[in-house]
Amino acid sequence: MTALLELFLARYIYLFVLVLLAIGLYGVLAKTDLVKKVIGLTIFSTAIYLFFIEGSLQEGGTAPVIDERGSDPALYVDPLPHLLILTAIVVGVGVVGVALALLVRLYRTHGTLDEDVIAARLAGREVADDGDTPEDRG
Amino acid sequence: MTLIADIIIGIGMFFIVVSTLALLIMPDLYTRAHAVAKSETLGLLLVFLGLFFRPELDGPSVGRLVAVLVFSLVANPTAVHALVRASSRSGALPWTVIDQEIADAELGTAQERYDAVDDPVVSEATGGPSEEDPR
């Protein structure tokens, strides 16, 4: 029993992050509303950030700001994942901005954000008239 | 000194816990917003006041604490104000205690009463005498 508890305490991060990944993946794959898809994408990427940052933890380490205790690497946590995730968060916000711009454009063109409706309409138009489909560019 | 700080922080945490409980058990949006706006701001104020008595506080930390305190004292009630105002404009009615028999008797006119209560709120928000929309 105690061995199981120790295993849980050493590994629970992976378990929770996997649950969050599953929720985000469900939002991206199974929802048909496009805004919900973007929300699922955000949840998924934040779970990835959590996984990465938890990997940078070292027992006995503090924040990677060098203070009067000297610059022994064992005293501080690993700063490299912090850098990577810091830039990844900002790029994630940029990605969300572009995705939302595309959604607004789609709504202006089609009047709906339901993925199935848009796909069916696009397929129907393509069968009806081949060349001139201005909404394809949206 | 540390004892005074701990006591004040404890009182502040009591208020925060009470406001969180109120957020969970209060019946409607207005009473919940009331709990958050008043009780939690007081709890935050007390926690920061207790932090000022901690012995390990130095000059720059005092400045940061005062800045954070002023920010939250200004921003928290404003956010609650905007939230309650928007919900009032959307037609959320305050919670009232009603008897089950009276409720059954009034069930037929429920929609009518809803419209009657809703209209003054809407008219006040869009074109009433207390209007301050500059547009």
Place this chain on the structure above:
Amino acid sequence: MMTGAYPSVVVRVVGALLSPFILLFGLYIVAHGHYGPGGGFAGGGFLAVAAILPRVTLPESLAYKLVPVHFGPLMGGVGMLLFLLCGLVPMFFGGMFLDYGAVEIAGIAASRMRYLGILVVEIGVGLAVFGAMVTIFDVLMDRSET
């Protein structure tokens, strides 16, 4: 829509009162990245919030006079250009791209030079993030000019 004067005087006053302080805090975060948490990315985010808060609370004529619409792409470009120029300067002194320590100015040690280079890079990153976020917000609010 979201922009324009908020129809409540409390929110308008607090929005007008808070946004210069948020601007100051953003500048502090950008400049203080050497000694504590912060740096160009977070500071640029705070600067963008300071520009967006007047847009959602104050009247449009005032808010778009404080931070005009063309400021977003302009600041993004200026920040990017600052970063690139800061990377190019060491190449004239025989160093590598973005190797600020190679710049030789009398009286300033190489490590101090790298310190200053980091500061310039952080300012460039902060301006670029500020410009990008304000641009995306303006575009979503349908207020952008071509």
Place this chain on the structure above:
Amino acid sequence: MIVPLDIIIFLVLIIAAVLAINVKDLLAAVALLAGYSLFASLLFAGVNAVDVSLVEAALGAGLTGVLFIGAILATSRHSTAKRNLRRRWTMLPLIAAFIGLMLFASTGLPDRGDPEAPAHQGVSRTYLSQSLEDTETPNVVTSLLADYRSQDTLGETLVIVTAALAAMLVLVRREGDDEDDTRGSDPGGDTSGEARGTTDDEQESGRDPYADEREGGRR
């Protein structure tokens, strides 16, 4: 980090994520998403990643929410997309397979907080011990960001500016560009297009969810 607090925050994260995916009102979903990001930033601060925590709180919780709300007000507030059950039941085994694969892979990962983990033995030790004398910068994340790995940062900044320009390119209306706004009111064959009007009117769109809440409060 205190482990029980950590677990509680993770449970809050899971609840917020499930609700944000499932709730019908999109503004409520965005509020839940902002709360999710805020608790994630708390978790970052708990493992001493202060820079990441600050950026997540400012950009992930603040600006993402603002952008989402702007887009939702420009489109439609209520998620009226119909449920696609066939798609859900085809996706669930896929997700289960993904999770199983990840669970299998995670057995090879080191324990939490292990100082002997292979990822910590590499170049970051050099960064930590050299940063102060090389660049006079105590914050190692800053010196990594702008000095040791500044080409990475250059690329990321370029990505941000490019994202802003791409959003402009997608959305800015140009002269003689009139295929917009006609298609939305197109009386085409679909039914859900008419159900979603523009929601600049708060009173109409807000009535239904609050009516539900009021009924719940009276009971």
